[in-house]
Amino acid sequence: MVMKKLEVDGPVMMLRNTHELISHKKAILTLERGCIFVYLKHDGNRVGIAFDGPSQLVVDAIAETEYGAVGESVKPCLKGIQLYLGVTRLENKSESASENDARALGYGSNDAFVKASMNKIQDQVNGDHRTSIETGKGSILLGKDSDEKSIILVAKDDKELVFIHGKNVFAVGDDNIVSVDKSGVRIRGKHGRDIAVTKDGIVGLEGLAEIGPAIGRAVGEAMRGLSSLGSWTSLKSVKNAQYAYDNVDDFDWDD
Secondary structure, X not given: OEEOOOEEEEEEEEEOOOEEEEEEOOEEEEEOOOOEEEEEEEOOEEEEEEEEXXXXXXXXXXXXXXXXXXXXXXXXXXXXXXXXXXXXOOHHHEEEOOHHHHHOOOOOOHHHHXXXXXXXXXXXXHOOOOOOEEOOXXXXXXXXXXXXXXXXXXXXXXXXXXXXXXXXXXXXXXXXXXXXXXXXXXXXXXXXXXXXXXXXXEEOOOOOOOHHHHHHHHHHHHHHOOHHHHHHHHOHHHHHHHHOOOOHHHOOOOO
């Protein structure tokens, strides 16, 4: 199902009990009591939630390559409204939110939270030049952390994951591994060939002149591995705008 137009559905709800919204081998998203949310619908069907409040995201963005482990475990502090697409199962763990529940999180009223959620949807999904989203048996999180860094998490089964946090990229699938951070770039393509670009130079591919296009292709291949979330391969604006390192000198080797 390809979604191009999301809508808010029903009243604002408040979570009564802790709930694991995403439970993946490499990523866990937990919502805690006091978190408020509103359901999202597409073509009359509930497809996820917009939420804000106490929550915790932990991502084990680490994979083994022939050059050693790449990536790192991260625990970003989510801030503001986050969009989640996937199975929710919150009906028996939530109740209608009071106005005070919304005010406790900085919203003047429940209506203010609904309006803010609609603005978030418009900005992330429904607006001009935004990318359509294809849902399947996976989960998608779109949001920001307390430092205003963008977060994109796509999780499917226990083997496949795409995690973009600020300028860092981590993608792992059946045949691909991509890791991009301030220390460099490490890529494993579908043929099992590893490429490492660090402050010590390039290992694994002779004559790699442009890192940006290589990252773009590899991330695209990794995302295509998430077969039921295939349209995420068209996130060209995300890949090109935030992660197009044209030169090894663009990396922060000193930290």
